[in-house]
Amino acid sequence: MTRQGLRQLLLALALSVFGFASTAGWAQHYEIFNTSNTTLTFETMDPGRGTWVSHSIYPHESKRYRWRSGDRGRVRIATRNHGYVEYDVYEGNQYKFVWDNNKSMWDMRTTRRAPVGAPEPAVARASWSLENRTNEALRFETREPRDNTWRNQSAFPHENKRFSFSPGVTRGRIRIATRERGFVEYDVRAGWRYSIVWDKNKGVWDFRTTYRGE
Numbered sequence: 001m002t003r004q005g006l007r008q009l010l011l012a013l014a015l016s017v018f019g020f021a022s023t024a025g026w027a028q029h030y031e032i033f034n035t036s037n038t039t040l041t042f043e044t045m046d047p048g049r050g051t052w053v054s055h056s057i058y059p060h061e062s063k064r065y066r067w068r069s070g071d072r073g074r075v076r077i078a079t080r081n082h083g084y085v086e087y088d089v090y091e092g093n094q095y096k097f098v099w100d101n102n103k104s105m106w107d108m109r110t111t112r113r114a115p116v117g118a119p120e121p122a123v124a125r126a127s128w129s130l131e132n133r134t135n136e137a138l139r140f141e142t143r144e145p146r147d148n149t150w151r152n153q154s155a156f157p158h159e160n161k162r163f164s165f166s167p168g169v170t171r172g173r174i175r176i177a178t179r180e181r182g183f184v185e186y187d188v189r190a191g192w193r194y195s196i197v198w199d200k201n202k203g204v205w206d207f208r209t210t211y212r213g214e
Contacts, residue, residue, distance in 0.1 A: 028091040030073065033062040033111070033164055035096050037151070040106065042077040042097070044089075052076070057097070059151050060144075062127060062164035065089075079105035126190035127164040130174075131210070132157060133195045138205065140176040140196070142188070144169050155196065165190060178204040189213065 034040055034057045043052040046067040057063055067073035076086035077097060082105045089095065094112040099105075132138055132155035141150035144166055155161055165172060175185035176196065181204045188194065191213025199206040 028068070028073070029064050029066045030089045030091065031062060031064050031094045032057065032075070032108075033094070033096040034059055035098050035166075036060075040077065040097055042075060045074040045076075047073065058153055060164060060166060061153075062162060075108060077106045077108060126170045127162050128172075128188050128190055129160060129162045129193045130155065130207075131160040131193070131195045133197050134158075138176065138196055140174060140205075143173045145171065150175070163188075174207060176205045176207065 037059045039056055039058050041054060041056045043054050044065055044067070045052050055063075055065070065073075065075075071090075073089045074086060075089050075095070076084045078084045082103075085105065085107055087095075087108050090113075093110060095108050096111050098107055098109055100107040135157045137154065137156050139152065139154050142153055142163065143150045146166075146169075153163075170190040172188050173185060174188045174194070175183045177183045184204060184206050186194075186207050192209060193211035193213075195208045195210050197206055197208055198204075
């Protein structure tokens with residue numbers, strides 16, 4: 001082999017190793033929406049890890065999950081006295097948890113299959129986001145116009161969460177309490193972003209609008 005041919009071979013090997021290293025940590029993702037009025041607990045599995053990991057999802061919350069190896073992940077959800085239902089999950093797809101009245105158990109349905117080569121799944125429902133800009137884990141409540149009760153929510157310090165409305169809904173309400181000071185309550189709108197802050201002047205937890213959607 002000539003010197004030039006050897007250099008080309010070494011370059012090809014180096015590019016191959018670099019390409020493998022740059023994609024080894026790549027994470028595939030999918031999205032789950034909880035259609036119910038109940039906080040649900042379920043489990044996911046990364047095939048490369050081989051163990052199940054527990055998660056929870058609040059009522060009407062949409063969350064994104066990832067796995068790092070294999071061509072698909074796994075999700076399972078249990079119903080008391082009925083065991084598990086277990087499904088494959090695929091890159092870019094969207095799913096939802098529902099209560100199956102016929103089977104009397106929790107189930108998972110595919111709501112959107114990602115087109116081949118699509119980099120990101122489309123948002124299936126109108127949503128808004130909230131960032132906890134404090135050093136405390138905080139609890140607050142949300143409500144949609146047709147709801148009679150408030151839903152308990154939480155956010156860890158500096159966590160940014162997205163909340164999805166029910167189909168056809170684009171506005172809701174949010175409120176947070178301060179001990180011995182009562183609630184502050186505001187509208188929330190689809191496509192807008194908000195933050196939780198401590199208002200030193202009022203001595204209460206408060207919300208701020210950080211982005212106004214169209």
